[in-house]
Amino acid sequence: MDFPVLRLKPTRERAVKQGHPWIFAGALENPEAITEPGEVVEIRASDGSFLGYGTAHPRCTIAVRVFTREREALDEDFFLRRLAVAFKLREPVLRGGQTTAYRLLNGEGDCLPGFVVDVYGDAVVVQCLTAGAERLKPVLVRALPKMVEVRCIYERSTGAVRREEGLQDAEGCLWGELPPLPLAIRENDLRFWVDIVTGQKTGFFLDQRDNRALTRELAFGRDVLNAFAYTGAFAVYAAAGGARRVVSVESSRRAATLIGQQWELNQLSTEHEVIVEDVFTYLRNTSDTFDLLVLDPPALVKRRPELSRGTRAYYDLHTWALRRAKPEAWLLTFSCSQHVTLPWFAHTLERAAAVTGRVVQVVRTLGPGFDHPTLISHPEGSYLKGLLVRVQ
Template sequence: MGASAKWPTCEPLAAVKLKPRKALPFYGRHPWVLATGVDRVQPLSIAAEHMLADGSVVNLLNEKGKFVARGFYNGQSRIRVRLFTWREEEQLNADFFERRIADAIESRVQLGLEPAAGSPARSTSAARLIFSEADGLSGLVVDRYGDYLVVQATSAAMQQRLHGIAEILQKLLAPKGMVLRGDAASAKLEGIEPIAPERLGEWTDEPIRIVEHGISYEVDLTDSQKTGFYLDQRDNRLAVAKYFAGRKVLDMFCYTGGFAMNASRHGQAAEVLGVDTSKRAVAQAQKNAEINGLTNVTFEAGDGFQSLEKFATEGRKFDAIVLDPPKFARSRSQVDQAIQAYHRLNRAAVALLPPGGILVTHSCSGSVSREDFLLMLSGVAQKTGRDIQIIELRGAAADHPVSSTCLETEYLKCVVCRVGQLARDKPVFIGSGD
């Protein structure tokens, strides 16, 4: 298949040779080849040398020059090659992408999130259809909101192929319209310019309205966080609501009110306060509450850390607190700093809870492991002298699957805790000699 504006050449232009003893993870089908594992990049011809650019197709070779896998190259990124196939005869062309995309959609049909052939029924009006590495399409996210799609590229190669991918999605799903967009944080890591949102097909300037667990939300698909909504928390929003009956609930980092409104509608909370740093998100959250007729839910703008400190100074208490902060670590080098931030945040929240209070705490930092996060909570228990019982461990919704060969796709940690009384008058710290 020849190259086009929508589909750059699918012919491998270079061989990326690994350093000695670096090939094992890629035989195991891990999709990220980091720059530290690359020995050299060798163009496959004189012509290819002039054509090789970020986003080009390359072959990955072991130290002896044997084929390992094929993927897309980016000389500006820490992820030097994103691997897509381990079959030497398989080309990374439009047909390949159509097969992968169709398979991802079929998996959502099996989950009941997309209708089977001839059936209009959906269990929800919004779902993630493609989840990057977990669906074998590193750097690509596709979310459906009603009859519209948001197609987001988080890598150089996927950004170059967005229009070709859009044609495949139109063929397979026939949406009314699509938004093609990039991600500023990912673009910086990839060394590319982020693209402005581009609308395709039928469109409206009004927010899209979706329904999740009987609650309506307005979603702006072109100018909002992520792709417009945090679909990964779909099941958690409903599942944790059962802990809030009759309680005074604080939803910190509330965005457009998902946990807050579920606490009211499905949890029968006595009253709910949502706080978010974005005044725009707070305004939308308040509107969402009004749309759903929820009169015991209020929202205010404020920094998460500062708001918790202010509540403590004012002597305010809550019976239950939800913490759903933004990503604190984008790489392993930032994990220690992130753990400190999580510790500070959770420690401040625990101080606002009475004995028997509920803490629902999250981390969406993929570099922070579940073990890291649980050890952080252990540190909070030590420092505060409070018993913290973990009563439920949860993750992302099923349309955000975890790849067994790329465990980094298990990024979301949801921990439901019961916070008890002081375990003893004077907290004991490990290593204190007491």
């Protein structure tokens, strides 16, 4: 294999040897060796010893994304081996047939940087988020049908990371034939409509599966607020768990119309109100109170410079939610912002508890299911974090 060779500056190989999948431009001795975005490169330490293979970009802060520390080609067999390991990890999710939608590849967490693959029955949605993933995309597409039963491989490669890598958005069918939409999936024996073409991200927030199941466990006999409801998955779980009443608040009218369809699909009879309104506005203006509240906002901090503004947003959200919580209420609150750490997030809730005079007990820290693994050496991959708290 003859690839451009990148040498690291002295002492800068430690992170690679410890398994971190990113090499920053400042660690490179000869960055000029990168000629094309996404090209495969060989990585060597300053003494010339072999460190691995990755894909590189000449104009990005993250200059190299490491795919392997072995001497192996990044070919179809390589992808099949990675996919086999990834699929074995997900087998418990699929056991029993109660769940048909899951994440098969979670980027760096599955040692395939830049790739996200979500499976919805026999439809597979692929995201190629970096120039390296874009270049290797044909290899992944050839490998996927050999690993999972698939009718269609559909691409939803969009977002800020691609733009930073100089890539335009890419959407469309890569393999097979697009099935009729929306798709009906099953999750923990509940059913949901999913639109893989126009829905957010790849169509459904698969990372919240375990937390939705927790909501079902807590919902019996309670008045439930599902804030930032999107298409109503948390609401469906709450109703299935025996909630007395559910209120779903969602600012998107299009998404809100789907909530009623999810209700019908699951033949639910629980009292349910859908309110199309900004959640912050609703919480400030309503006099209603709840004994189970779910706060699952979109990313309120998308870039590190937005942390100060995001601090205020999470603080305001928690303050108003605590004011709408009944005594002994459960609150599940989440952040999907990569730049927000769990201690930082918890501090915004601590401040809100102080200003409202509520006693808040942390019962459990929350995160995604195990089909969203992260590397211990790559904390940057941990984006979804949450808290289950009891409000006195």
